[in-house]
Amino acid sequence: MEMEIDDTPKPKGEETKGKPIVVILVGAPGSGKSTFCEQVMASSTRPWVRICQDTIGNGKSGTKSQCLKSAASALNDGKSVFIDRCNLDREQRAEFVKLGNPNVDVHAIVLDLPAKLCISRSVKRTGHEGNLQGGKAAAVVNRMLQKKEFPKLSEGFTRITFCQNESDVQAAHNTYSALGPLDTLPNGSFGQKNPDAKIQLGIMRFLKKVEVPANTVSDANSIQSSVSHKNTEEKEPSYKGHDNISSFSGNASKELKEGENLAVCSSGDITKLYSEGGLRCNVIANAANWRLKPGGGGVNAAIFNAAGPALEVATKEQAQSLHPGKAVVVPLPSTSPLFSREGVTHVIHVLGPNMNQHRPNFLNNDYIKGCQILREAYTSLFEGFASIIRTQGKLAKVSNENLDSNPSGAQEVIEGANTKHSPNNDQKSKREHEHDYDRSKKCKGSQDEIGADIPESKIGKVDKNNDKIDGSMTKAWGSWAQALHKIAMHPQTHKDVVLEISDDVVVLNDLYPKARRHLLVLARSEGLDRLSDVSKDHLQLLKTMHNVGLKWVEKFLQEDASLIFRLGYHSVPSMRQLHLHVISQDFDSKNLKNKKHWNSFNTAFFLDSVDVLEEVSSHGKATLRDDESLLSMELRCHRCRSAHPNIPRLKSHISNCQAPFPPSLLQNSRLVLAPCNAGIDP
DNA sequence: GTTCTAGAAC
DNA sequence: GTTCTAGAAC
Structure with a gap:
């Protein structure tokens, strides 16, 4: 983060003696506190004493009171002091802040560097490279960082400098190194990202021209901008x-x-x-x-x-x-x-x-x-x-x-x-x-949209073998995508997987079911590869597919009345040959592994058969949701609509969620359940 | 569609 | 270190 700080030391000519400063370093192990002190001390003309709790006991770790005593004594001698310990919470800092008085300023320098960096540094420093030690160091640093409380001016600091990356640290280093014996630094809080929201800092970073407000006053009661x-x-x-x-x-x-x-x-x-x-x-x-x-x-x-x-x-x-x-x-x-x-x-x-x-x-x-x-x-x-x-x-x-x-x-x-x-x-x-x-x-006409390259596969290029020319955006089917087509054309040669064969449809279990029950009802018409190929001529076939699906649902519900089914099509299927998914809404399956799996059944990408029938009946075609972004949407429970960070967490949630389904699914028979459950809110 | 796997995230 | 995702290959 850029720091727009007026860090020019302000010499005070009238004073013959400068004010000593207590600089309390705040940071996890490995955040670079000691290095910071040493570097400043090496180049500064101001007399500094570094009080380090790790070494204060004759080179060994000492106590907080030893540190306090040493610091007080150094200040008495007119020296400025660095308090080189973690000081991550307010309580830890409080007694050092008390060293301040009208003649002694108390500053904080917060080394809020990425945890990863702190961990790797602390591992290297102790020479304990290796998994166990690394893991321990990580645990220690993580634990400390979880408890961290950023210092506030209200704690008694006259100046706080926040550093979030190496260049912030360098800037702070330059500031303190340049501080002569008689110089003082402006009071205030500098360089802190908005503690409220990472997003806001992100915006600031994103808008590179934006100057992050140097003076982010931490006082909770201040109103920074209220606009009428x-x-x-x-x-x-x-x-x-x-x-x-x-x-x-x-x-x-x-x-x-x-x-x-x-x-x-x-x-x-x-x-x-x-x-x-x-x-x-x-x-x-x-x-x-x-x-x-x-x-x-x-x-x-x-x-x-x-x-x-x-x-x-x-x-x-x-x-x-x-x-x-x-x-x-x-x-x-x-x-x-x-x-x-x-x-x-x-x-x-x-x-x-x-x-x-x-x-x-x-x-x-x-x-x-x-x-x-x-x-x-x-x-x-x-x-x-x-x-x-x-x-x-x-x-x-x-x-x-x-x-x-x-x-x-x-x-x-x-x-x-x-x-x-x-x-x-x-x-x-x-x-x-x-x-x-x-x-x-x-926003149309913005560079990102005009300049976007359309992949060749998205343009109406056609594979003569397995696709037809319709002028729309079609893609060639990969060899792996032919399996359903082959089964639909020659169901007899796939008796091992096929459950039902008629003139119009073939029924089979999905080879990788995404729920306890997951059937496919295949259309047998050659050339009917997907929903976009469907016209009013296919209405009867779609009805047949739906009814065959319902018949199987009925069978499954007799076996397990607690199941709830949904019948529908993928807007853009991966497999060739129009197929209706008949899928139970438990989504309890080891084959449901990724976002695409989930979202293909639980976003607008999934078109309910009842809606497709209605649309084809009234408009002669189904309205497709050919939008790749639907498949990468956040993971939301299909019942309570809660969002989950990843598939395992989502699956864990849906295994317990008993919330009723959203109203949209409860309408128009989109969900099919056992007659004995029909009166119950699913 | 799945499998494999690099590398990101944790 | 393990978990998880996402992209490539099939």
Whole structure:
């Protein structure tokens, strides 16, 4: 991280004697504390003493009180001291901080380097290379890092410098090395990434032109930026540069009325704007996480904490998750303390670009895309705010029609919110408050889309042997993809796997079943390779396939009435020859191994047979979801929709999850279950 | 579709 | 070190 710090030592000519400093190093073993001290001491003209707990006992490990004593004595001699011990939690630091007084400044240097680096260094240093020792070192470092508490100015430090990488360390080294006996350094907290959210730092890093605020004051009560429309500039939005990160402008702001405030705080306590700042803010924006869950530290945690459980419930009513660039408006129930105490009527959750490489929409340093998403995020936010104003303007007008006019717009908003908090209105307004605006059309023409190479296999190139020319995007089937086609054409020669043969269909168990029961019903028509080949002429065949599937389901349900089935097609199958999947919804199978397996049955990629029948019947073809990204989407439970980080965890979850299926699956006979269970919520 | 495996993540 | 994913080959 870049540190924009005014580190020029400030000589104080009037003083004849400089102030000694206590510099408390904060960092895990292997973070480079000792090296830092030694290097500074080697080049500094200031007298330094390094107090190292590891060696203070005649070269051996000593105690904290020995360190304190030594430090006090060095300070008395007018020397500055480095406290070279881990000091990772507040309690560990407290007594060293007390060494400070009006004539002795206390600084912290936080060496917050990657755990991996600390571990490898500590392993090398002790000469215990090898698995066991390495593992132990890792365990020790990890344990320490889990408990770490970053220092805050409120602990009594006059200056804190955060270093997250080698160049930060080098910068800090330069600063302290250049510090002569009479020099002092500016007070404050420097170089800390926003402790609230990794995402925000990610954005800062991503926007290389952006200067990370050098002075990130850690004081929890400070409001770093609270913006009302009165302060916004009437200029066109441009979210590329640093001046746009915390400034808010755009058309939406023009719609705002006097006295209606939207607060967007990048950090600090946005939850006490009224009680501590006297600022009436009816709507607050939250830099949410994609799951729209509490926690994660920082603004998101603060808002959810302050709003109480009511916000979580209200949020879930609006949306389960959020895509980057989107916003969702959540009316805050009047039971929430944030409503009653602060007058906040709405929280707008908004999600910026995803900097987490483990998520499918990882930004991956795509600057242009990042700018688009940021623009979209701000637009969604303001659209959401504007919709609140519009809705409440009407409501307030109605409710205040016969009342004295109220000069305070903010008050109007609060009253309007009160009137609308009847359950019916909440339900009714649900849709109005969703702001998942898809602005992708506007982004068309961006470099990443125009410049994208289309793989040859995606263009209408055709393998004469096994594909036909239809002008659409088709691909050649690999040799491995022919198995079902061969079986459909010559079922008699595959009697070992085939369960049923008719003129129209062949039924077989999936060779690699993804659930306890997983059948394939193959169409026997030559040339009917997949759903995109289907036309109205095939409607009867599709019905036959569906009915054959249902017949087998019935059989399976007689054997095990607890099973629940779904019948459907993959939008883009891997195997040639149109085949209907008949699959039980336990997904209890060792063959279900990866994301693609899961998502091919549990996203829009899977098209329910009933829907296909309806579409082919009415439009003559099925609407395919030919979108590769569906297969790499995050892993979500098909029942409760919870997200899981990997397949093993997902499988462990689904083996226990008894939540009812989502409403969409409960409709239109998409799920098939035993008649005796039909009345029970599956 | 699966298998294999490099390398990332933990 | 083990677990897990994702891409290549088939």
